[in-house]
Amino acid sequence: MPHSPLATPTRSPGARPSGDRPSGARAVSRCDLLGELPYSDVPGQLFRPYLGGGHAATLDRIAAWMAEAGMRARIDPAGNIVGRYEGSMPDAPALLLGSHVDSVRDAGRYDGMLGVMLGIETVAHFAERGRRFPFALEVIGFGDEEGSRFPVSMLCSRAVAGALAGQDMTQDTTLVDAQGTSLADALGGFGLDLARFG
Numbered sequence: 001m002p003h004s005p006l007a008t009p010t011r012s013p014g015a016r017p018s019g020d021r022p023s024g025a026r027a028v029s030r031c032d033l034l035g036e037l038p039y040s041d042v043p044g045q046l047f048r049p050y051l052g053g054g055h056a057a058t059l060d061r062i063a064a065w066m067a068e069a070g071m072r073a074r075i076d077p078a079g080n081i082v083g084r085y086e087g088s089m090p091d092a093p094a095l096l097l098g099s100h101v102d103s104v105r106d107a108g109r110y111d112g113m114l115g116v117m118l119g120i121e122t123v124a125h126f127a128e129r130g131r132r133f134p135f136a137l138e139v140i141g142f143g144d145e146e147g148s149r150f151p152v153s154m155l156c157s158r159a160v161a162g163a164l165a166g167q168d169m170t171q172d173t174t175l176v177d178a179q180g181t182s183l184a185d186a187l188g189g190f191g192l193d194l195a196r197f198g
Helices: 024-033 053-068 113-128 155-161 183-189
Strands: 072-075 081-085 095-100 137-142
Touching: 024 113, 053 072, 053 081, 053 113, 053 137, 081 113, 095 113, 113 137, 137 155
Parallel strands: 095 137
Antiparallel strands: 072 081, 081 137
């Protein structure tokens, strides 16, 4: 059965209780929380490869925090998590904030993740004050930057930037991890389709 991130958003440690103000300290504590099981695939160290179990748990947790900050969260076709805080002009281009959520083996807790958490805190700050901009704010957690699972890096940011447009990735037989799992199969486990990736 495919994992469908966002299927069951939950509230748990690191969630914002009422009266808790947006802050850099909260962003850091959330990064610390996401450095432990079940957000890492390896006990005792941080390793969160793209489309792994830790990645799925992380997307679910981030989605809950995005919702609490006033955003609508979704997973895009590449497996990125995107939280959107609407602006007053629906057709205006959005301003993107964020970074990546994957990690190399035995990684630092703040590498990439702090950029995502600070993006959420930024939106929470404005939402708490009822402030809207003409444009939407989107906080994005790119699923892959490090290339720690498949033999290529920055797959997800290249998909968002349109750098993969026109490429038939379904024919690329090199996108296989060390266990022999193809990118297509890993995406399928998340309910995503490689044909819609880029």
